[in-house]
Amino acid sequence: MTRLSQIGRWALYLLLAAPLALFAVYAFSTRWFFPQLLPAEWTSATLARVLGDGRVISALRDSVAMAGGVSLLAMVIGYPAARVLGLRQFRGRNAAWLVLFLPTVVPPLAVGMGLNILFLQLGLAGTLAGVMLAHLVPALPYVVFTLAGAFARYDENYEFQALVLGASPARTFWSVSLRLLAPSLVVAGLFAFLISWSQYLLTLLIGSGRIITLPVLLFSAAAGGNPATTAALALIFLAPPLVIIAATARQLNQRPGDIREQL
Amino acid sequence: MKRWHSLIAPALLVLAACSSSATPSPAATTAAPTTAPAAGDFDLDQWDSVLAAARGQTVNWYVWGGSDSINRFIDTFYGPALQERYGITLNRVPVADTVDAVNQVLSEKQAGTDPGAVDLIWINGENFYTLKQADLLFPAWAQKLPNSRYVNWDNPALNLDFGHPVDNYESPWSSAQLQLVYDSARLEAAELPRSYTTLLEWACAHPGRFTYIAPGPGGFLGTRFVKGALYDLSGGSAAWLTFDQATWDTWSPALWAYLNELKPCLWRGGETYPQDEAELRSLLANQEVDFSLTNDITGAGTAIENGLLPATARAFVFDQNMIGDFNYVAIPANAPHKAAALVLADLLLEPEFQAAQIVPANGFGLGYAIDVNRVTDEAAVAALLAAATQLGEAATPASDLARALVGDTAAEYHTLVEQDWRVYVLQGE
Amino acid sequence: MRRRLSLSPWLSLAPALALVVVLVGASLAYGVAQSLGLMAVIGQNTVSLDAYRSLLSGHGPAGREFWSALGFSLWVSVTATIVSAALALLLAVGLASRPGGGAADTLALNWNLAVPHLVWAVALLLFLAQSGLLARLAAAGGLIELPAEFPVLVRDRYGLGLILHYVSKETPFLALIVLAMLRSQPTGYAQVAANLGANRWQRLRYVTLPFVMPGLLAGALLVFAFVFSAYEVPAVLGVGYPRMLSVLALRFFTDPDLRARADGMAVSLILTAIVLAVAAASLKRGGAK
Numbered sequence: 001m002t003r004l005s006q007i008g009r010w011a012l013y014l015l016l017a018a019p020l021a022l023f024a025v026y027a028f029s030t031r032w033f034f035p036q037l038l039p040a041e042w043t044s045a046t047l048a049r050v051l052g053d054g055r056v057i058s059a060l061r062d063s064v065a066m067a068g069g070v071s072l073l074a075m076v077i078g079y080p081a082a083r084v085l086g087l088r089q090f091r092g093r094n095a096a097w098l099v100l101f102l103p104t105v106v107p108p109l110a111v112g113m114g115l116n117i118l119f120l121q122l123g124l125a126g127t128l129a130g131v132m133l134a135h136l137v138p139a140l141p142y143v144v145f146t147l148a149g150a151f152a153r154y155d156e157n158y159e160f161q162a163l164v165l166g167a168s169p170a171r172t173f174w175s176v177s178l179r180l181l182a183p184s185l186v187v188a189g190l191f192a193f194l195i196s197w198s199q200y201l202l203t204l205l206i207g208s209g210r211i212i213t214l215p216v217l218l219f220s221a222a223a224g225g226n227p228a229t230t231a232a233l234a235l236i237f238l239a240p241p242l243v244i245i246a247a248t249a250r251q252l253n254q255r256p257g258d259i260r261e262q263l
Numbered sequence: 264m265k266r267w268h269s270l271i272a273p274a275l276l277v278l279a280a281c282s283s284s285a286t287p288s289p290a291a292t293t294a295a296p297t298t299a300p301a302a303g304d305f306d307l308d309q310w311d312s313v314l315a316a317a318r319g320q321t322v323n324w325y326v327w328g329g330s331d332s333i334n335r336f337i338d339t340f341y342g343p344a345l346q347e348r349y350g351i352t353l354n355r356v357p358v359a360d361t362v363d364a365v366n367q368v369l370s371e372k373q374a375g376t377d378p379g380a381v382d383l384i385w386i387n388g389e390n391f392y393t394l395k396q397a398d399l400l401f402p403a404w405a406q407k408l409p410n411s412r413y414v415n416w417d418n419p420a421l422n423l424d425f426g427h428p429v430d431n432y433e434s435p436w437s438s439a440q441l442q443l444v445y446d447s448a449r450l451e452a453a454e455l456p457r458s459y460t461t462l463l464e465w466a467c468a469h470p471g472r473f474t475y476i477a478p479g480p481g482g483f484l485g486t487r488f489v490k491g492a493l494y495d496l497s498g499g500s501a502a503w504l505t506f507d508q509a510t511w512d513t514w515s516p517a518l519w520a521y522l523n524e525l526k527p528c529l530w531r532g533g534e535t536y537p538q539d540e541a542e543l544r545s546l547l548a549n550q551e552v553d554f555s556l557t558n559d560i561t562g563a564g565t566a567i568e569n570g571l572l573p574a575t576a577r578a579f580v581f582d583q584n585m586i587g588d589f590n591y592v593a594i595p596a597n598a599p600h601k602a603a604a605l606v607l608a609d610l611l612l613e614p615e616f617q618a619a620q621i622v623p624a625n626g627f628g629l630g631y632a633i634d635v636n637r638v639t640d641e642a643a644v645a646a647l648l649a650a651a652t653q654l655g656e657a658a659t660p661a662s663d664l665a666r667a668l669v670g671d672t673a674a675e676y677h678t679l680v681e682q683d684w685r686v687y688v689l690q691g692e
Numbered sequence: 693m694r695r696r697l698s699l700s701p702w703l704s705l706a707p708a709l710a711l712v713v714v715l716v717g718a719s720l721a722y723g724v725a726q727s728l729g730l731m732a733v734i735g736q737n738t739v740s741l742d743a744y745r746s747l748l749s750g751h752g753p754a755g756r757e758f759w760s761a762l763g764f765s766l767w768v769s770v771t772a773t774i775v776s777a778a779l780a781l782l783l784a785v786g787l788a789s790r791p792g793g794g795a796a797d798t799l800a801l802n803w804n805l806a807v808p809h810l811v812w813a814v815a816l817l818l819f820l821a822q823s824g825l826l827a828r829l830a831a832a833g834g835l836i837e838l839p840a841e842f843p844v845l846v847r848d849r850y851g852l853g854l855i856l857h858y859v860s861k862e863t864p865f866l867a868l869i870v871l872a873m874l875r876s877q878p879t880g881y882a883q884v885a886a887n888l889g890a891n892r893w894q895r896l897r898y899v900t901l902p903f904v905m906p907g908l909l910a911g912a913l914l915v916f917a918f919v920f921s922a923y924e925v926p927a928v929l930g931v932g933y934p935r936m937l938s939v940l941a942l943r944f945f946t947d948p949d950l951r952a953r954a955d956g957m958a959v960s961l962i963l964t965a966i967v968l969a970v971a972a973a974s975l976k977r978g979g980a981k
Contacts, residue, residue, distance in 0.1 A: 114721070
């Protein structure tokens with residue numbers, strides 16, 4: 001198993017590095033056709049043009065803003081829900097669980113197509129708010145269930161301790177609860193960010209063509225057949241998620257919950 | 264008289280500038296940016312009122328976004344001009360296919376949304392027909408544009424769009440004609456097939472080296488290619504200008520028989536086809552096939568400029584039945600910024616921009632919509648004529664294009680070709 | 693004291709439940725209405741099962757492709773799910789047995805998660821096309837001369853490209869889930885089994901597998917639901933025929949012909965129903981949490 005797992009590991013690393021390298025080379029190439037192994041002609045013009053394109057910049061801005069907003073909203077809405085799901089037993093808990101689980105299986109295609117007309121009537125179509133609402137649908141369950149899992153392993157006694165010692169509920173929340181849950185909060189927020197970041201179909205269906213995000217640009221570039229532009233856009237699209245993952249690597253790696261259940 | 268005409272434009276601009284600084288334009292006083300000024304804010308017969316209403320507006324122009332270089336052309340040429348000359352902000356909205364813009368307007372009608380999101384659409388053919396039939400287009404404006412005097416509205420190729428009368432609902436932008444592209448480094452001009460019959464022979468002598476674009480959304484070049492075969496088999500294009508189910512029933516079996524005969528000799532054995540021009544062009548560049556299809560008057564020139572084809576690429580046409588036509592812009596009835604849309608439509612016909620759109624280096628590559636003979640300004644005429652000589656080697660000679668030129672069919676055939684091709688050729692029933 | 697920090701459970705659940713019920717509920721309601729012809733703009737206010745009838749009987753432009761699209765979608769999603777689940781199990785077990793926690797491995801898996809599907813699909817296209825990078829390597833090595841000699845791996849009729857894409861993206865996702873479970877597993881069990889003479893495969897089958905099965909099953913369900921209904925990847929890596937149900941649905945939903953729209957919506961709802969049925973069946977089997 002060790003040999004196999006060695007190969008598996010290297011395959012994994014290769015799998016990850018290869019696309020990045022490929023995009024990097026394509027982004028600087030022009031007229032790179034079969035059977036050339038490396039581009040005969042290099043140019044930085046494509047990358048410069050893409051980076052300087054106002055449309056790309058505003059798409060980047062909109063993507064980041066929406067993904068961040070969706071992440072925050074999902075956490076704010078999901079935290080209380082996750083808390084009761086993870087800590088409490090009550091009648092109807094399974095029903096609530098099932099309802100919140102639904103968006104992970106109901107296809108975004110159906111949700112987007114159905115909301116298309118409703119949002120048009122409500123004036124939400126083609127607005128950032130409308131698209132963010134739509135992104136919340138697939139993002140919320142992941143936040144709720146990640147946090148619920150954390151709460152299931154959570155020991156409320158720490159909070160009671162703090163309250164007994166005289167801390168206000170607000171202080172307890174900030175200094176105790178959030179700190180203890182930090183790794184899972186990071187993971188949940190990251191999930192929500194990534195889900196919103198990579199949405200194409202929902203943005204297309206609800207955005208009415210007025211909300212242009214990076215995936216929308218990338219999709220149309222990929223169809224447009226200029227591999228250099230596509231590669232440049234792909235690199236820009238990849239950058240924020242990779243940076244965030246690298247920055248939060250520590251939290252992602254921690255064993256689930258600092259408080260281990262005694263078995 | 265002619266000199267007087269040339270003074271109107273600057274005079275109007277001055278008037279527009281004065282009026283917009285003296286009194287806030289109706290558009291600017293409206294509170295929410297999404298609330299549209301009522302159509303009555305300008306009078307189409309008074310162009311200066313249109314300019315005044317348009318100042319400060321944003322025009323949402325829904326344009327097929329599949330070509331990088333066309334996108335750049337629009338942003339580089341029209342964007343700054345609109346801003347500097349008229350104070351209009353251009354918002355180019357890329358769509359994967361024009362039908363997406365049509366659907367936007369239809370959906371808005373379903374939901375009762377007025378004003379909507381779309382100000383102007385790059386459109387022609389059955390998309391235009393769909394909106395016109397559903398009464399969703401702003402009427403009676405095309406010939407009221409100042410620059411429409413350059414357009415030869417008497418030309419049936421121009422005042423009929425896929426056989427349906429344009430009726431002042433859309434204004435032309437450019438012209439295009441179907442051509443084939445090959446790599447002169449791999450093929451000699453003498454070897455090229457010059458008709459659908461010789462194409463079949465060539466393809467089967469070189470199996471897997473030819474394919475065409477699948478007719479369907481985004482694949483209108485494929486539809487045109489197939490229609491050309493239909494013309495060839497039925498002896499000409501005249502019978503197809505008006506819709507007649509009987510004509511279709513008579514000739515379509517022969518068409519499917521031809522395409523199915525061609526099928527096994529095609530790339531990937533005809534099991535799958537490239538979805539659009541970009542995919543086919545990439546196959547040509549990467550030596551998977553030997554021919555591609557294009558619409559550009561510049562032939563392969565624009566693609567070469569953009570690094571998408573080798574420098575040895577050239578365009579050519581068959582001897583007959585290569586469909587060409589005009590394409591237009593139209594304004595939806597529920598457009599929020601009609602005045603700005605009108606100004607943009609007029610700008611498209613401006614001789615300096617028409618001259619720019621034909622030069623390969625600029626990236627647009629489609630032909631003129633205006634008639635050079637109708638332009639009076641000498642400098643503009645010189646620019647137009649000069650641009651026409653800059654097409655370069657990669658373009659098809661104009662005489663070949665003219666000889667092979669035929670018009671498109673009636674709009675109803677378009678859907679029939681697309682749907683039945685899937686059934687009888689792709690799925691192979 | 694206990695009450696101070698907690699609100700009634702339903703109050704805490706209200707925002708999340710409201711969001712899901714309203715948005716998902718409304719979208720499905722509107723969807724059903726439109727598929728029954730009720731939302732048409734002019735004239736059609738009568739319930740009509742035409743869309744479903746034409747789909748299930750195979751008539752009409754959408755109907756002609758419905759059954760082949762359904763079969764194709766099932767083939768791709770079931771294969772991708774099973775293969776990635778199996779590979780994920782092996783990968784996770786292999787990684788978990790490494791001493792030292794394997795921080796780099798987890799990071800690598802997380803990075804893979806962060807790469808959006810669209811980007812991955814484009815990368816695969818550039819690599820595996822007949823004139824792609826791999827083919828050029830083969831040409832440089834003298835193995836092939838023309839692109840046509842390279843095997844068709846993407847944009848193929850059998851969904852191979854799609855399956856390759858999903859397996860390479862979902863294996864790390866499932867592996868992370870299994871890894872998380874393995875890392876919280878009491879290590880004693882494996883030791884005991886080893887002491888009792890079980891070899892590696894027996895330990896895997898009788899100790900590890902039952903332990904991770906619930907999590908793996910839940911993950912597999914998510915993967916199946918996702919692959920079955922995804923649009924972007926088939927749009928980039930798929931072919932004209934056969935198409936995935938999602939591509940078929942969107943193609944007709946965005947058709948100017950209103951009847952075609954009802955067809956598209958009907959396809960999407962049938963798709964949803966299938967996913968929900970599979971979810972219900974697997975939840976019943978696995979037992980809800």
